[in-house]
Amino acid sequence: MRVSVGQLCSSASLTRNLHVVYKILNQAIQQKSQILFLPEATDYISQNALHSTELAKQVESSFLQPLLNHIKKLKSSTYVSVGVHLPGGSARKVRNVHLLIDPQGKIVCEYQKIHLFDVDVPNGPILKESNAIEPGNQVTAPFHIPNTKFNVGLAICYDIRFPELSLKLRQLGANILTFPSAFTTKTGQAHWEILSRSRALDTQCFVINAAQCGQHDVGTNLQGDVVKRVSYGESIIVDPWGRVLARGRKFDDELKRDVDDDYYEVITSELDIEELEKIRINMPLLEHRRGDMF
Template sequence: MSTIRVAVGQLCSSSNIIHNAKIVNKLITKSISNKVNILFLPEATDYLSRNASHSLELAKQVDDKFLPLIQSHIREEISKIPELEFFVAIGIHQPSPTSNRVQNNLIWLDSKGQILQKYQKLHLFDVNIKNGPILQESKSVEPGTKLVDPFKLNSSSPWKVGLAICYDIRFPELNHTLAKKGANIITYPSAFTTKTGEVHWELLGRTRAVDSQSYVVMPAQCGYHDTKADLDDTAKDSSESVTRVSYGESIIVDPWGKVVVRLSKYTDDLSNHKDSEGDYYEFGYADFDYEHILNIRKNMPLMEQRRRDVFPGILD
C-alpha cells in the first residue's frame, strides 16, 4: 500500500495494569473502526510505578495479565474487518532474565496479537537538570545492547518501520542509522518530563523527521499518573508518595517537518477527553503517502550527498 493510515494513542498510565489494558483496548477499538493500519502507543503503556522494586513487581505481571487482554482484543476487533492490515506498537516493561532490573521494551503486534518485533531501549534517562528533573533510569532499567533493523509491514510493502524509545530521540546517530537501513516511519514512544517537553519535545521530533526524511510518530504519556492505583485506600494512605507527571502532546510529523497530528499536553483540560466511564485517552491519525517521501528525498537527496569521505566510519 502506497498510502496507509497511522494513529497515535495518548493516555495517562497508572500502576493498575488491568485498567491500563482496558484503556488500550478502547484505543484499539477506535483504531480499527477508523480503519487505521498502525496504532502507536506510548512508552510504559503497561504501568507507571512508585519505585524500582514496585516496577519489578508489576513487570512480572505484564506477560500474564496485561498482554493477553490486549492480544485477545485485537483478534476480536479485527474479526469485524478481517481485510484490514493492522498492527500495534506498544511500550511495555518486562523483567530482565539476567538482573533485578526491568527491560523498557517496545513490541510490535500483528492482527493476530502475535509479537513480531521487540526493541529494548538503548539510551537510559540519567539526568540532573537544574530546576528540572533528577532521574536515574539505569537504577531500575537494564539498557538494550542492539538496534532492531527497520522492518516492512509485509513482504511487498514500501513501508519500513524503525523502532526507538523516548530518550533515544536525542541521539541523531540512531535516527540516521534507521534511515540508512531503509526506515521511512520512525517512532519515539515517550513519557517525557514537563520541563524538557516544553522546550525540546516538538523541536526534537521535527528535527528527526527532517534529518531522516521520514514520518516520525511520537505517542506520549500525558498528565499526572496515579502510581498507587494498584493499592486499596488504606494502603494508599501509608504508602510512599510519588508524583509522576508526563508532558503529553503526542505528535505525528511528516518528512518535511510539518506537524500533521497534535494531541493535548498536561496543562490542557484533559477532562474534556474523558469518556462516559471517566477514562482519559486521546486518539489522532493521519494518512501517510509514500510518494510524498519519494518526492522529498528526490528533490533533496541527503543520503546520496553525505560526505562519507570526510566522515568515514560515522556515515557508513
C-alpha cells in the first residue's frame, strides 16, 4: 500500500490551513496514495488555552465540514487521517481528536487524545495541555482499510511515550500505528526518531507520524508582542524492523515556500505487508508476551 504524509506549519487561520491541506491532498492523490496522514492540530495552532477554545468553535463550519465536502467532490480513493480540535464538554476545554475520513468524505474512525502533555520544569518551561484539553478515556479499535490487509491504529503526539497504548492497538489488530504530532523542538531533537522507531519495534507495526514543522503564525498577545510557537517537524515513516523509510525536514532546515508563501511538503512510501508478516512470524513477540505476569 502506498501512503503519503503531509507536513505543514499551521497558523491561527483555519481558512489558510485548509487551503494548504487541499494542496497536500492533491499531491497525495496524484501519487496514488491510499492514505494521507496529516499532523495534530492541522486545523489551527493557538496562542494559549483561551485562544484555543475560541478557535475550536469555528472548526466545524470553517475547517472540518468544508474538508469533508472537498474530499467527497474529489471522488478519489484516498483516505485522510487528520488531527483537529472540537469543542469539549466544558466551555473552557476542547477535545483534541484524530479523525480518519474515507474517500466519500465520511468520518469512519475517531480517537480523542488520552495522554496530555503537562510539564512543569523547576526554573524552566511550564507546558500544561490540560489547561485547554479535555482528555479522552478510551482506546479506539483499529480501522480496516478496505481491499487491503492493513488496520490503522489511531493515537496522538504525546501518546507515543506510552508503549501500553501501542501494544493494546497491536493486540486489537493494528499493523499501522500513527501519531500525528506537534513536538517541541527540544523534545523532538532528543526523542522524536527514537520514539517512532521504538514503537515500531515494540509492536512490529509500521509507524507513520505526520508532524507540524516551523514557526507558527499565531498572532500577537495583548501587549502587541509576537507569540512564538515552533514545532520540530521531521515527519517520519518507519517499518516494523525499525528502518526509516522516509522523513521530512526539521524546523531548522530550509523550509521552502510556494508562490502563496505557504510551507508544506509531502513524503511518500510503499508499505510491504508481506515483509511485516515475515517479521512477525520470525519473531512472534505477541505470542511471547507474559500477560499472566504483567
